[in-house]
Amino acid sequence: MAIRISTRTTVIRFTEIFTAKRNQTFSNQSSQSFSTNPIKPRFSQQSQYRKQISLATLLQRYGFPSSLLHNFLSKNHFLLNSNIQELEKSLVILLSFKIPQNSLVSLICDCPGVLDFQFLKKWEMGFSNFVLLSSSPLMIKSVLEQSKRFQIDPDSFFNSVDVLRGLGFIDGTVSKVIEGFPGVILMNGKEIQRRLEFLAGIGIPRDGIDRVLRSFPGFIGFGVEDRLKPLLYEFKYFGFSVDVISREIIKEPRILSMELGEFSQCLEFLRTLKCRVPIKEKIFSEGEFRAGFEVKLRVDCLCRYGLIRREAFEVLWKEPRSIMYKVGEIERKIEFLIHRMKFNSRCLVEVPEYLGVNFEKQIIPRYNVIEYLRSKGGLGYEVGLKGLVKPSRLRFYNLYVKPYPDCAKMFGRFSGDVKAQSRHPVGLWKLFKPQRYPESKEDVKNTKLFMESLG
Incomplete structure (x- = not known):
């Protein structure tokens, strides 16, 4: 009986000792888990934050805009693991290529991989041994971006340049082609030759081909069978001869950028356009072929600002005068409409007349008058785009300028300070005054008899 009690007591004591050790071990582990583990992420977060500050400071020092820094660093986390010293060396190499600041920022944002120091070191050595007359910094930018994306080494690039030279192009043309279409580096000589044979086949001379490549190097990227030949057949379908087509391509090489069916849509639009005769004569002043391409340029311009093609054609249909304005002038008006007004x-779909009026003489003066009256509380209602553009000059003057003398100088015309210049010298009317002849008694008598006969 005593043996059983002692054994049970021993087991109880052993259990208590084991439990105490286990609790002590658990308490040590828990104290370690709550004391040491949270410290590591905090230190790592601090180090990443410091690294971001260092990167931002470095990029700003070399001209990177501060407004783009946060978005750029958040998208390119691999830069946090890079060496700051090597990044600085990479920026120094990029600046040594004399790439314009805006183009350099665009290159880094679009292809951040060009900041690789070993990559830039290899290309720096390659360009130092490369002799190409008329090579531009923009060409170097295009080469760096293309070579990084497709893993092209300098030797492959130099071979492509030799291919272009072998086709008879001068260094200036080679530079323009690589700058505008760097994908030519990935093409072989036979593919490029086929594009050149297409141009020669429609009667474009050698100097004309050189002009096409300088003005629109992206032409080399179009397929002959699936793009260029069907486009040529489309031109011929509307009755244009090969001579007219080749002449227009030499004048404006971007004609080759038209999609299949696009020219047909533009030309049918012009042939059914209803407008005043002077406007139509101005639109077709350079021929029907060129007029169709001008419509295409304006449709593309409107689509870049958010309109669909159907809406763009609707705007041009309602306001044909906009076809007479240059694309740069249309872009200027739309930029003013969006950012200033x-x-x-x-809104152009509802008020297409905005594109048909003069920017300097109508849009700006009227906008200044309305904004001045709005700031002074002189408007009892909101003036929209329709109320700004559609009224005639005299009506707008009577509504918003005449009652408020302060607006006269802003508006200009019809104001008291502006004197209308006479079209003819003073007294010139006297030369055109009809000569008076003396009336005799017989003439008076005949006139009276004639009037009495009418009564």
Whole structure:
């Protein structure tokens, strides 16, 4: 009986000792888990934050805009693991290529892999041994971006340059082609030759081909069978001869950028356009072929600002005068409409007349008058785009300028300070005054008899 009690007591004591050790071990582990583990992420977060600050400071020092830094660093986390010293060396090499600041920022944002120091070191040595007359910094930018994306080494690039030279192009043309279409580096000589044979086949001379490649190097990227020949057949379908087509291509090589069916749509639009005769004569002043391409350029311009193609054609249909304005002038008007007047670009569908009026003489003066009256509280209602553009000059003057003398100088015309210049010298009317003849008694008598006969 005593043996059983002692054994049970021993087991109880052993269990208590084991439990105490286990609790002590658990308490040590828990104290370690709550004391040491959270410290590591905090230190790592601090180190990443410091690294981001260092990167931002470095990029700003070399001209990177501060407004783009946060978005750029958040998308390219691999830069946090890079060496700051090597990044600085990479930026120094990029600046040594004399790439314009805006183009350099665009290159880094679009292809951040070009900051690789070993990659740039290899290309720096390659360009130092490379002799190409008329090579531009923009060409170097295109080469760096293309070579990084497709893992092209300098030797392959130099071989492509030799291929272009072998086709008879001068260094200036080679530079323009690589700058505008760096994908030519990935093409072989036979593919390029086929594009050149297409141009020669429609009667474009050698100097004309050189002009096409300088002005629109992206032409080399189009397929002959699936793009260029069907486009040529489309031109011929509307009755244009090969001579007219080749002459227009030499004048404006971007004609080759038209999609299949696009020219047909533009030309049918012009042939059914209803407008005043002077406007139509101005549109077709350089021929029907060129007029169709001009319509295409304006449709593309409107589509870049958010309109669909159907809406763009609707705007041109309602306001044919906009076809007479240059594309740069249309872009200027739309930029002013969006950023200064705070209207949506889709307002052009409702008020297409905005594109047909003069920017300097009508849009700006009227906008200044309305903004001045709005700031002074002189408007009892909101003046929209329609109320700004559609009224005639005299009506707008009577509504918003005449009652407020302060607006006269802003508006200009019809104001008291502006004197209308006479079209003819003073007294010139006297030369055109009809000569008076003396009336005799017989003439008076005949006139009276004639009037009495009418009564």
